[in-house]
Amino acid sequence: MIAKSPRGRYVCAPCGLAAQRNLDNNMRTHPFVTLLALLAALVGTAAADPVSDLHALFDSAWERDLQESPLLATSLGDPRYNDRWPDLSSAALERSHELDQKVLADLARIPRAQLPVVEQLNYELFEREYRTRLDAWPFKPVLYSFSHRESLPVANETAELIRFGSVKDYEDWIARLEQLGAYVDQNIALLKQGLKERRTQPKSVMTRVPSQITAQLVAKPEESPFYAPLTKFPESIASADRERLSAKARDAINMAVIPAYRRLDTFFAKEYLPKLRTTDGIWDTKDGEAYYQNRIRYHTTTSLTADEIHEIGLKEVARIRGEMDKIIAQVGFKGSFQDFIQYLRTDPKFYYKTGDELFEAYLAVAKRIDPELVKLFGKIPRTPYGVRPIPMTSAPNTTTAYYQQPALDGTRAGYYYVNLYRPEVRPKYEMEVLSVHEAVPGHHFQIALAFEQGDLPNFRRNAGYTAYVEGWALYTESLGEDLGLYKDPYSKFGQLTYDMWRAVRLVVDTGIHHKRWTRQQAIDYFKANAAKTEADIVNEIDRYISWPGQALAYKVGQMKIRALRTEAEQKLGARFDVRQFHDTVLATGAVPLDVLEKNVRAWIESKHGEGRG
Secondary structure, three states: OOOOOOOOOOOOOHHHHHHHHHHHHHOOOOHHHHHHHHHHHHHHHHOOOHHHHHHHHHHHHHHHHHHHOHHHHHHOOOHHHOOOOOOOOHHHHHHHHHHHHHHHHHHHOOOHHHOOHHHHHHHHHHHHHHHHHHHHHHHOHHHHOOOOOOOHHHHHHHHHHOOOOOHHHHHHHHHHHHOHHHHHHHHHHHHHHHHHHOOOOOHHHHOOHHHHHHOOOOOOHHHOHHHHHHHOOOOOOOHHHHHHHHHHHHHHHHHHHHHHHHHHHHHHHHHHHHHOOOOOOHHHOOOHHHHHHHHHHHHHOOOOOHHHHHHHHHHHHHHHHHHHHHHHHHOOOOOOHHHHHHHHHHOHHHOOOOHHHHHHHHHHHHHHHHHHHHHOOOOOOOOOEEEEEOOOOOHHHOOOEEEEOOOOOOOOOEEEEEOOOOHHHOOHHHHHHHHHHHOOOOHHHHHHHHHOOOOOOHHHHOOOOHHHHHHHHHHHHOOOHHHOOOOOHHHHHHHHHHHHHHHHHHHHHHHHHOOOOOHHHHHHHHHHHOOOOHHHHHHHHHHHHHOOOHHHHHHHHHHHHHHHHHHHHHHHHHHOOHHHHHHHHHOOOOOOHHHHHHHHHHHHHHHHHHHHO
């Protein structure tokens, strides 16, 4: 149990500095007041509680993050900032950086050695978070943030995160629409700065953006993707309010949204896209090679180099290929590996004809998994999850599926989003493994359990260490047989395809961003080694190009968790309990891999102690 700071009581500034400042001021007034102030300062300092000070700092920093990142607040189900967009002005970004520095200075005043062990871990992880932010600052990551994925071109999808249940929910959404012009203009300013400083995405992926912008340039406001929440109201909202809100939304779209996207469209087509670099890797940007190593450290939470990761990837590709060859022999296929992959990509029996059929099949897979979870886990999350189609505004340009976390307070379920665009390129044989990864026991299981740990500070409940989060989801893909899945050899080949997919990532991500591969080289390597469809492969490669280093975390994290399980099995023998192992891995929420290793080894030692007892 993590100790919590007492609530509802005044917390002095660290080391009594606030009391000391009051004392300095009072000494200039009355001698009697000075004596009282001295006594007050001494009492305040003596009563200082480092745990309370630490949690007060956690709370204030968390609140600032939500204020500065209203889209984060929305994604976590906190509606307080649903009426605004982030402030991306240079003044706001600089101010945020200065406050990050201040957080570390405030943390340094708290005596870590006086904290309980559990709070020392909180201290360590909080410090890591802010040092990571400061380490990334010189590379100006905000200049790379505009892309074809999850940014301004598809900002309407923010509505997917909001529970429209009251008049205020709609008024907040309309207020957001009314302010979209300023947000677009700030994005344009950042894109101009990126051109000037040579910190941009490459032309190869940004050619996807114009069609996304065009989708926002509608003839009538009712046709705008931003109008979608106004097409349905809960019965509790009166008809007069519905009419008023609808009219106001139409005005906002006509007066703010469409003109803003027109400005973006003109700038993007005439000034921005023609000037973008024709190379693909981050190496060809200012400080790009150093920035890539920074991203590797951030996403993998290790000190591995790009060359080391590339070699790991080549070895994993070779290992998994051997497993794939066994399946090909099992099904009696006559032909080469490439022939088999082509067969999987083209035979109609592996695909559904309609998006509705595909969606129903995803629902059925999810239902099959749920009752099997108790075999592998002692603790099951209370928060439910649902399955939703990916909105068509982004479906053509995004991946096969993704997971949207629940609200932090439990008021919104988690959602497994599946891509129904072009069902003829969404193979049946990968549906089971994909559902395990994105829903349960993968992302939903891990994130929901973390959110339900109310004793953890919010920054830890919402921690996003990629190697842990994605490593866990990839590790769970190997649990399919225990969950009653992969009984069909083609489905098992699908699981191996997904494992191969993540091994290929190690090769192509480092290939693009470090070894200076072209986009086409990466696509060709992917196609030669994995049975993903070409549409998926191209989308994936463009994702790696636009998000350097992120794709490396999956395999790195999976291999660490797998290695820790093997270590536990070997050391504990008959005392190894897979349910306890999984509960141990998930007990702390997301943590860096070195912290996870310490936690698992401590559990192994505790089990040894039980045996000796």
